[in-house]
Amino acid sequence: MLCAIADHRSALLSLTPPSPYPIGTPGTPWGAAERAAWLARQPLRRSYADEVLAPLQAHLPPEAELLDCGTLDHSALGLPRYPLRAVRSKVWRDDRPTVLVTGGVHGYETSGVQGALRWLAQDFARHAAQVNILLLPCISPWGYETINRWNPAALDPNRNFRPDSPVPEAAWALACVARHAPRVDLHIDLHETTDTDNSEFEPAKAARDGKQPDLHPIPDGFYLVADTDRPELDFQEAVINAVRQVTHIAEPDDSGRLIGSPMLRPGVIAYAKRALGLCGGMTGARFVTTTEVYPDSARTSVAECNEAQRVAVNAAVGVLVGE
Template structure:
């Protein structure tokens, strides 16, 4: 399909949104699911299960609160799961989920990794998992925060996104050096039907359409592509779900393919979560939950497998360090 201009019900082409348009957009956002029920409660239950090795390996840390009461919503406590036996001489692995709250398997995959694998890997590495960075986005199934700001373009100094700023400050305070960072995301059909057109309207631009890839892919870092690392993750995930094929132009979402299942973005320049550290090994997962060939179970499992494969690769290549 050629690039098209999708009309969006708010705003005027050529004019960026002002306060009136942002307020109109916010008025349309509704709570559709519960952060408490689907994220906090399962997380606290896991950490209290004395029949599991997890409580001895992990601790729950509240690293901040998002206050959106003035916008008619709630306060959202922010949680991370951290290795209880943190050792400065061990490599640190950072896992982030729910930077875009609507990308469900990023959050649920992080919770599943904590439940199934955290205790095992915490004997070898320091683990820091932020399973849901944008809880308001999770509840409203949204890409942005209530101020129509994309947290995943906001991991910068003096960030306008409280979600990004709070996570960034916490991670930097916890770990001066990160060896592995896996940021868990999805690419969905709503990127073309809602979130892409909304972004274009917000910025006063025409919406540029790209086919949504059918399958899993990774977004590496242009400045630190680590191709063997990306290849190892794709190989691992291909055992649980299918990998996206490039389009006729050799691209995924408009970006040229670097290798099978992998494109690269300039993570730091774009303010992406994946650029928050100088990790030796970094990637962003992109699961396609709308595929007729993938179930929610497979989507969650793809996220988990990626994290495990990333840690395994880093342990096999323990002498590799990123040049700075």
Template sequence: MTEHAFYPIGTPGQPWGAAEKAEWLSRQQRQRSYAEDVLAAIEPLRARFDVSEYGRLDYAPDTYPLLAVRSRDWREELPVVLVTGGVHGYETSGVHGALRFLREHAQDYAGRVNLLVAPCISPWAYERIHRWNRDAVDPNRSFRPDSPAGESAALLRLVAPLQGRVLVHIDLHETTDSDESEFRPALAARDGKPYEPDSIPDGFYLVGDTDNPQPEFQQAVIAAVEKITHIAPADAAGQIIGSPVVAHGVINYPVKQLGLCAGITDARYTTTTEVYPDSPRASPEQCNAAQAAAVCAAIDFALARQG
């Protein structure tokens, strides 16, 4: 028997209209500062990298500059590595793992790859510790030409000139307990669908691309992260979040079909990380370190295969 969770906005079975979305928006409160946590952390990087504004979100009364960090020694003959974080603003280590990579590891790849890092794609949601943007749209289902999410559209414009040149794209995410307590029930309520409970995997895992799975690449990333934090096991059905486990800590999604960030390039090597910060076995430090280690492992594997 399917359980139905009560969500305090809307009428069960009916998709939200403007009134329900307005009620949802009225409940969202700023809980942390994009300027203090992210923009201030990017500022010192200007001494070693080129920092540019690739878009601006006008969410009155606030505006949010979207910043990208690039290799200063960009060379046209080098492969491009794209690192994205904070597509879902509440997934904290995606943002801070990307910043940690820039601070501590990015210089190791100078002259070997062109780095392009967008550490916080959804700053409004970062401040409110939420999955959606201000319009109750999930940016990570919105990476398509007619995107309804300004966050997604801005990143697509940033990446467009690099199509065909990206070797690696790693998109940094988390799976949290609030996925099951808040965000999945909210999604069901917003869309007028029944809520179907699922379990939260305890540990790190990767989401590869069904159409380009690259199993050796995925396992190289898992092996590097496993030195820092534990890898999520399959559940009793052999699945993680409802998808079959295809290798240790790896599931696959059709990323382009779903409009996911990991599908915005035709990179040979793509993956989405999923850290589990609510585990009693993982600290915020471990989560940030795991994200940075995943980026390094992804680049190292790709460069080794480049010869």
């Protein structure tokens, strides 16, 4: 498929108003019945045990220890119970900077999880000689298994990273970081932007909230989301330049924006992460970024998406340690 066809397809997905979402009444927020109807439409489509826990155990380097962070229990909804795992440097020194890597906040964003596992297997060991590392490779295991943005209660974990979060996926990640990495110097959160953001997830959100969908053209390529309170644009640019060697960087739309936000540097936008309850706002780290890979592009592949995530983490750590 030609790149121009992919660009045209993305534009259509972004600009064509979707049909009414099949659950709920337009203009009326969902109640319990609509949320239950939505949950009934979410089958398990892949295995967290096979695709996350097994490789996590198999590829754990000697320099790392596997942390048992409890269980995510959805059994009251007739759903599985998920063991929660994180990875921490076996040698932890207070005089070293600390790196936090998170993936799978949105379970459907596959390269965020698989890229984190790839980085663990290939790069964790050499970085552990210079920095403390805490890795949460899959924050939302039910979302991973159902290829979903939300949790079973139709809540977005990545708008609920705040004290007393109503979302258990966010709550366990917050507790894990507070316990095991109370001071963080670098946080990189691994995400994707997909065509289903416009074809499924934004229409579902609008239906849930009784609003109209807020659609933007899907960027074709990799980009970063900085924090408006601590943008560190030279840091963001260093990560973009490293990833540019692996896959293409998203270009702005006709208004000079990416998904509705002004581009601050090539491939870089910013959100107010703490105010929005985003995962990237959960620490006081100086260096913060969120990766966004576009796996639906005709110009990339699954392997390239995973590699882009790995390279982004390496570049971020490189800035932190002055490489």
